[in-house]
Amino acid sequence: MKPLEPVGSTAKIVLGILFFVLLFAAWSWATFGGYVSKTFLADPLTMLRDGWELFVLYGFLHDIGMTVWRVFGGFVLAAIVAVPLGIAMGAYKPIEAFFEPFVSFARYLPASAFIPLLILWAGTGEVQKLMVIFIGSVFQIILMVALSIGGTRRDLVEAAYTLGARDRGIVARVMLPANAPEIAEILRLVLGWAWTYVIVAELIGASSGIGHMIVDSQSLLATGQIIFGIIVIGVIGLVSDFLFKAVNRVLFPWKFA
Amino acid sequence: MTKLLVEGVSRRFPGRKGAGPTRALEPMTIGVAQNDFITVLGPSGCGKSTLLRIVAGLDRPTTGRVLLDGHEVKGPGADRGMVFQSYTLFPWLTVAENIAFGLAERGMPEAERAAIVADFVSKVGLKGFEHHWPKQLSGGMQQRTAIARALANDPEILLLDEPFGALDTQTRGLMQEMLLGIWEREKKTVMFVTHDIEEAIFLASRVVVMTARPGRIKADITVDLPHPRDYHLKTTPAFSELKARLTEEIRAEAVLAATEH
Numbered sequence: 001m002k003p004l005e006p007v008g009s010t011a012k013i014v015l016g017i018l019f020f021v022l023l024f025a026a027w028s029w030a031t032f033g034g035y036v037s038k039t040f041l042a043d044p045l046t047m048l049r050d051g052w053e054l055f056v057l058y059g060f061l062h063d064i065g066m067t068v069w070r071v072f073g074g075f076v077l078a079a080i081v082a083v084p085l086g087i088a089m090g091a092y093k094p095i096e097a098f099f100e101p102f103v104s105f106a107r108y109l110p111a112s113a114f115i116p117l118l119i120l121w122a123g124t125g126e127v128q129k130l131m132v133i134f135i136g137s138v139f140q141i142i143l144m145v146a147l148s149i150g151g152t153r154r155d156l157v158e159a160a161y162t163l164g165a166r167d168r169g170i171v172a173r174v175m176l177p178a179n180a181p182e183i184a185e186i187l188r189l190v191l192g193w194a195w196t197y198v199i200v201a202e203l204i205g206a207s208s209g210i211g212h213m214i215v216d217s218q219s220l221l222a223t224g225q226i227i228f229g230i231i232v233i234g235v236i237g238l239v240s241d242f243l244f245k246a247v248n249r250v251l252f253p254w255k256f257a
Numbered sequence: 258m259t260k261l262l263v264e265g266v267s268r269r270f271p272g273r274k275g276a277g278p279t280r281a282l283e284p285m286t287i288g289v290a291q292n293d294f295i296t297v298l299g300p301s302g303c304g305k306s307t308l309l310r311i312v313a314g315l316d317r318p319t320t321g322r323v324l325l326d327g328h329e330v331k332g333p334g335a336d337r338g339m340v341f342q343s344y345t346l347f348p349w350l351t352v353a354e355n356i357a358f359g360l361a362e363r364g365m366p367e368a369e370r371a372a373i374v375a376d377f378v379s380k381v382g383l384k385g386f387e388h389h390w391p392k393q394l395s396g397g398m399q400q401r402t403a404i405a406r407a408l409a410n411d412p413e414i415l416l417l418d419e420p421f422g423a424l425d426t427q428t429r430g431l432m433q434e435m436l437l438g439i440w441e442r443e444k445k446t447v448m449f450v451t452h453d454i455e456e457a458i459f460l461a462s463r464v465v466v467m468t469a470r471p472g473r474i475k476a477d478i479t480v481d482l483p484h485p486r487d488y489h490l491k492t493t494p495a496f497s498e499l500k501a502r503l504t505e506e507i508r509a510e511a512v513l514a515a516t517e518h
Contacts, residue, residue, distance in 0.1 A: 155341055155343050155345045156345055156347060158315050158333070158339075158341070158345075159339070159341060159345040159347075159403075160347075160358070160362075161314075161315065161332075161333035161334075162313055162314075162315070162333050162334075162335075162337060162338060162339035162407070162416075163335060163338070163358050163359035163362060163406065163407070163410055164334060164335025164359050164362045164363060164410060165358075165359075165362045166362075169362050173358075173362070174347070177347070177349045177350075178347070178348070178349065180349070252349070253390075254348055254349045254350075254390040254391075254392065255348075255349075257390045257392055257393055
């Protein structure tokens with residue numbers, strides 16, 4: 001193997017799949033071979049059967065729907081607040097000086113630690129779930145967007161000035177389009193984090209959702225269901241990631257030309 | 258008639274941590290006549306780019322002022338088009354959209370813009386590339402687009418900061434002829450900064466030579482070579498004579514600059 005030598009497209013796919021095959025093989029070996037107690041780790045077949053039952057008998061589709069809606073609801077709310085604020089902070093230094101210390105501080109507040117407080121304030125309903133996602137995402141997006149906008153190439157800004165652009169034109173027609181792909185990338189990244197917050201939010205005080213199902217399964221020692229739930233989360237994350245990338249490709253052809 | 262007047266302009270950059278301020282430009286006065294093509298020639302680090310940035314309004318002079326048509330320059334504006342050494346096309350806009358940028362900022366309707374853009378696309382020889390992204394173009398094509406973008410705005414003066422500095426010699430020669438051709442046909446006031454002696458003579462009707470830092474005007478030489486010019490000019494005796502003279506002027510400065518840094 002040579003450093004940085006590119007890998008062929010077929011080999012790339014085969015290698016990627018190989019990992020999952022080996023993972024399943026190791027798992028099967030440990031469980032079917034009797035090396036791990038069934039109580040603690042279900043075997044792959046049990047996991048699949050449990051998964052099937054979840055869909056057919058326990059309405060798991062509804063749980064998935066609830067979780068997806070919470071993630072996207074909270075995430076979209078966070079993006080609506082954070083992207084414009086991040087742009088304003090990145091472009092205008094007094095605005096940045098005003099918000100930056102607080103946002104930097106708030107960024108380190110763990111969203112999960114707010115759950116007890118949010119339950120007191122908002123109960124165990126949807127508002128509380130959305131707020132967890134919101135708190136977990138909003139500060140991250142603000143800071144990263146501000147950083148990206150603030151890092152706009154100076155020579156592009158200067159070129160726009162010499163072409164007669166005014167201050168607002170600089171923000172709207174230089175800083176924004178120049179950084180739009182990066183902002184999309186930031187949103188994709190933070191959406192991934194939002195998925196971890198939603199499960200935590202659903203572990204406590206929820207009556208639906210994938211996280212709720214996982215807690216329920218724990219009390220029944222149904223490890224197959226837990227693993228199935230975790231895999232479902234991974235698959236949904238993978239799909240949303242893929243969609244995000246596909247949309248970026250359509251929105252920013254200049255980046256990929 | 259004087260189009261641009263640089264009047265007693267100097268620039269100091271504040272020193273860092275106890276070091277004294279850096280004198281980039283000593284007070285200098287330059288007048289540029291309407292439709293004149295002047296080149297500012299100097300060794301690297303002599304402040305010639307600073308001078309151009311001050312004229313563009315991207316930097317403020319420490320003393321003095323810049324007058325364009327008798328009005329003091331307070332900041333950057335569409336009346337002074339600029340072409341930078343670095344590639345500054347907007348990567349998210351196509352060639353045509355880049356050229357139309359200034360017109361769009363001015364609020365010109367789409368149809369009017371399209372006619373002007375098509376005109377400049379053909380002037381800089383980019384027909385067929387209108388819908389390419391900058392990243393798909395060679396360096397020379399990017400700079401041609403940048404020149405078209407600046408000219409489409411119909412500025413009072415065109416400022417160029419070593420626009421061909423990053424290009425190979427052959428491409429640079431072609432670009433010089435293209436730019437000169439446009440100037441000969443359209444008559445624009447042009448201020449062109451370079452460290453390349455041949456380029457300075459070939460393009461200009463006047464060469465202003467600057468000293469090493471702090472930049473001062475060392476010589477102001479009229480280039481009395483006939484127009485239209487093409488690459489043959491570079492091998493004529495008159496051209497060589499000027500080149501020899503300027504080489505002497507600039508060499509002393511280059512030596513000075515090299516020993517200082």
